[in-house]
Amino acid sequence: MATRRSKASRQPNARVDAARLLCGLLALALHSAHAAEPSQPTTAPTAVNVVDNPLAGARGDDLFLELSINGNPQGLVHFGLRDNALWASAATLRKLGFALPPDASDPVRLASLRGVDVRYDAGLQTVAITASAEAVKLGTTIVDTAPVSTPVASGSPGLLLNYDVYGTKGRRNSSSLNAFTELRAFNGSSVFSNTMLAQATQGEGLGWQHNSVRLDSTWSKSFPDEMLTLRVGDTVTGALAWSRSTRIGGVQLSRNFALQPYRTTTPLPAFLGSAALPSQVELYINGLRQYSGQVPAGPFQLNTVPGINGAGNAQVVLTDT
Template structure:
C-alpha cells in the first residue's frame, strides 16, 4: 500500500511539472498611455497631451507635443524623431501628478526661442497722393543811403504726379547794376516704392566723409532713404531679457520711455532700439502681475553713419561743372562723372567707395 502511494506521488509531481512547462510565458509589460493636462513653466497651457510610460522607464513624449506647446524640436535635439524620453533632454525637468493626471514641465531659456519685440511701430506709410500746384517764395531787401540798392530772391516751384520743377535766383537793382542771376533749376522725380530719385538740372553731387562735392548741371540718380521716414538705415541696438512669468516690459533710452509692451514667460528680444546717436544708456524694466519689478541697465553705442546689414546707398552723376555760381547764370565747364556707393556688409562693417572722372 505504501509503495502504491509513493508511485501516485511521483505521477502527480510529473503531471504538475508538465503542466507548468506548457503554461505560456507572461507577455512583457506594455507601455502605459497617459493623457495629461500640461503646465509649462508654471503656466496653464489649456492642453491635454498624450504621453507614454514604460514599466521601468520615465515618461516619453511625441515630438508633436513640442510643436503644440510652441517649442522648437531643433532646440531639444529631437528633430526628425517621433518620440523622445523626457529624462534625456538637458534643461528639461518635469513633475508628474498621477492623482490630478497632470504634468508640470520646466524648460530652461536655452530650449525656448525668444519672443521678438520691436521698439518701433511697424506701420507702413500710406500711399502718397499728389495734387498739382505751384508755389512762389520771395525775399526782398532794400538799402537806403547814398548807394541805394535792392534785391529780390525768389523760388518758383511747380509740382504734379510726375515730379517737382524748381527754379531759384535773385534780381539785383542799383544805380550801377540791374541783373537777374539764376541759381538752380531742376526737375526732381522721387519713387517711394523703389526709394530712388532722378534729378535733371542743377544739383550738388554726392560725397562721402572723406571726399568732396561738386556743383554740377546734368543728371543725377540716387538712393533716397528719406522717402521712408520709418526705415532705420543704421544698425540698431538689440536688447535681450527673460521673464519668469508673463510680464509688462518697459524700455527707457537715456531716461526717456520708448516702449511699453507685454511678453509671455521666457526669453525675449527687443530689437530696433532707436533714439541713440553715439553713446547712451538703455534700461529694461519688467513688471509681473504682482507688481514686482526687475530693472537692467546696459550701456549702448550706436553709430548712425553706418548702414544696416544688407542696405545699399548710392548716387551717380553725369554732367558739367558749374562755374561762377551766384555771379553767372549759365556758366558750365568740362564734362564730369561722379559716383558714390556704400554697402552694409554686417551691422559692424560698412564698405564705401567714391570715384570721379573728368577733363581739365
C-alpha cells in the first residue's frame, strides 16, 4: 500500500513541471517577437525660431506708405517705424535713386541721410521726402517743344495707267508715233510698277514698223515706322555729291526719309537744367515765348525747334508749381 501512495504523488508534480515549461516557452517567444520589431525613433519637439523684422525691430511697426520724392509720386514703399524714426532698406533707397555709400548700414535711418528732409503723416499714411540733387539721382526728363504725332497711312487697292503719246508727220509721207506708258498697281504699302516705250514709224513706200521696249519692272514695299523701302526688280542706287547712280536689277533695301517728311534731320539746339520741385518751364527766344510746359523734379533737357539759328538770346524760366 505504501508503494501505491508514492506513485500517486508523482503524477501531480509532473503536471506542474509541464505547465511551468509551457509558460517559459511562451515568455521566450513573446520576448523574441518584441526584440524583432524595429525600434521607433523618438520624435523631438520642433523648435520655432522667431526672427525680428530688421526694419521695424522687436518693438517697431511695419508700414507701407505712399511716398513722394521732391513732389514726384513713387507709389507704396515698405518702411519700418521704430524709436519715432522711419527706416528703409538700402536696396530700396538705391532703387529710388538715393546715392548711398558702398559701406552704408542696412537698414538706413532716413533722418541720417544728408540733404534729405522727411515729413511723415501718420493720419494720411504718406511720406514726403525733399532731397537735394546730390542726395538723390533722378532721371533726365527730355522735353520736345515741337512734338509731332505720327499719322497712320491708309490706302485702298487700285490700278493706274499713265501715258505720254506724241506723233510727227514729215515730208514724203514719213510719220512716227511714240508712246511712253506706266502701269502701276498698288495695295496698301505695296506698289508694282512697269514702264514701257513703244514706237511706230512709216517711211516713203514702206508700211508701218512697230517696236517696243520694256524699261523697268519693280515691286516695292514701304515701312513708314522704320523709314525703310524694299525694292525687288529694276531700280537705281542712291548717289552722293561725288558719286553717280547705277541702274541695277535685284533686291534693294534702303532708307527713305520721304516716308516721314515731318521728321527733322538737322541738329537741334538743346537747353539743360535741373528743377528741385515740379515746375513750369518757359523758353523765350529774343524775348518771345516759344514754349511753355511742365517738368518734374530733377534734371531736364529742353529740345527746341530748328527755326532757332544764327545770333540770338535764349532764356529758360522755371517757376515752382
